[in-house]
Amino acid sequence: MSKPKKIIDNPTSAELLRQFEAFESLEALYKDFPLARKLFHKMENASNEFLKIKKQAEILKVPDQFNERFASLGWIAYESMNMEVMQKAINIHDTEGKDAAEKILADSYDEETLKWGILRLNGNRDFKKRIRLTELAREDYLAGRHHACIPLLLSLLDGLVNDVSKHVGFFAVNVDITAWDCIAAHETGLQTLASILTKGRNKTNEAGISIPYRNGILHGRELAFDNKLVAAKCWAALFAARDWAGALDDGKKEPKPKEEVSWRQIFKQISETNLMKKSIEEWNPRISENIPYFPFEGNISSLPENTPEYAVAAFLDHWCNKRFGPIADALLYFTDTPKGKKACIARQDFGKHVPTSFKVLGVDDQAAAVTHVIAELRFKIDDQEKIKEVSVRAIYQDLENNASVRSMPGGQWRIVQNSFTGIIYAHSL
Template sequence: MNSPFIRDIPSIAKNLKNVRDMATFKRIMPFCRPFLKLLGADVQKMDDALANVDDLVRQIEEMSQIPDRFNDIFASRGWIIYDLLNLEVAKNAIAKAESGDIDGAETDLVDYYDAETVRWKLQTMKGIRAFHPRVALAQKALIDYEEERYHACVPVVLSLLDGLVNELQEKRRGFFAEEVDLTAWDSISAHSSGLNVLVRIFQKGRYKTTIESLTIPYRNGIMHGMDLGYDNKIVAAKAWAALFATRDWALKAEKGLLEVQPKEPQKSWKEILDQLRKNQGNKEKLEQWKPRDIEVGIDVPASGAPELFADTTPEKQLAKYLNFWMVKNYGYMAKCLSSKMGPPAKQAPARLRQSFSSKALKAFKFVSIQDHAAALSIISTNLVFEEYGAEVLKSFDFRLINEDSQGNPEVSGTPGSDWKIINWALY
């Protein structure tokens, strides 16, 4: 499932191909310019966009090498690259290690995980549904980390890591279980040189009591009281780093994207030309577009059935979604979600049922409707629902995007497009 090198995974390879194709196009641009002018393309803007493409090629090729180089140097020490690791930090650590100061490079990586960085990365973990019940404990571990109580922080972070993987792993195996597989298609951290390497290192058997200061968070030695010298920042930082590195795998596991996905079909020249014409049309629509000035309660109702709202508007789509929620019609709720930014279509009804079956919507009210772009609107709402016998009042901002039939953003009002909800989960 994995490519031999991280630089060969589809998302990175695609970026490389795209920028190389741009460089090629720059070379043939003089021959295409008359033809593009006939199509109405803004040739000057295209020239401006291509001016620095050669530098861009060099930068992206350099960046594509960083993940493999980082793991080659640091994986054996308990660090791996992942999507939200600061690339400049990784690049500088590689340079320092390759100059002969790998201990200094490791010190820099530890320093990177200060309390503020951990706090921010914990916010990104909230995108994983299975991490929601673990947030409160993670916040307590962060307090201990900030106060340098590493003896208390490390076991908690390791348990959070183990439990998160256990919940999402198909065979119910935790991070430290034997034969656990944490690879995923098109993933930097879940590449075969990433998480699985950490698993083998962290789960190493520890059968003798040690008091020497550790540099690796050996789970078995720490949790079973054999490794007593884990109370330090380097062990704690590596535990946090492993948790954050698992984020991409967990997101893919929740969306059913661990396995190889179908390749996107190659576009024909006719399709490319049609796209150019469409882009020109969209440009004209964008120039004409203006945000609406809407006052809820006067220009549009604050609540009610979808029929009360104008067609092809984001507020009508949201009204549909909320009314479907009231009658627990999760299948129709799923049809209101963005095809690319929501859960996979086949899984969406079950995911919605799992999230909303305990929440019985009683009432909703639109507070404000703001058009932020030609294909993006934000609707602020007040929701009243019953959850586990208690009435909950929640303010929530729904983001809606106008999409075409393929799920691509489209200017509002374009025939064949429809408004879809991006952020469907309330927590």
């Protein structure tokens, strides 16, 4: 019988671990043979950096540790799940028991977690269709109406998987919710969760339950399902399904051709990491009151280029003039989406409420790669002017769409769409 695969065996994690092992072998050679020290005279510094990276890489083990303890209870690890919450739950499970750990997990699905989780749903067309119902489920959940939100979430989960897979729903016997190199869609993840949630419940049960058994709940055999723990597990399953859908959008259903990484590339990455670290240490936030061109309105060409305020001002200028193609190009995306489709989505999202003008009031430099640009938007509603103030989150990315330091060349500022959630998704202003 073959040994069950683990999440850490996923190609991305496994390749990283293989490189660590190879590096350790090379380091041993360096220490034991004087000739090696001449060949690799910079090994000592690289070794110190590599050990730091390896220590941080212990986090790769957390999803497996989490699933080993919690999958049978109706929780699974997924990409967008808070890693600190996972680690804390594991520690509490091992020291205080599963009940205390499950309480920590359930409490983590609070208003803030749901807000960001639902915002991520907007990035997938099949999830976006169901945002209205998802928002209603959130209202019921936060109000403690678990009897209402649980059946709704189970229904949404089933339909979503059906649409994404174009085959069957989440609770079908022959459902396939796996994907290559994906935490949520690992065989110990959603696939295992589906088998637990679809267990038969053939007798009417008046006692409370802690797992959202779909058949018992929707067929009226479970009469005490309405509690926070069951509801939180439904949210977790929904967000995990979103990460699975994202993996499919990224082409991860089947393995990609293996790409060999040379030692030259590894040392180059370490060098770039050191440069990045130095740039972060040297970076200091600006004081908005000391920037002479705030508040700003007028021709955006008078703003300094490659600054977050310039990027946001250009974005707002495009919005005022209904240039949806450039709007789409400026946004931060979590998945690979064709350019034409991005423009259509931008038109749909930003075309309902269009400002007539804007003013940039100031900036809040929060990190070397992150700035919040405070802006004032003016709208014309029924011949009256209405003003909305927004805090627009801008993130500096390199050419590979990784967060970078603003002083590093070749990057660009991306606009986070949920900065405008209260405007673009509002029924009226």
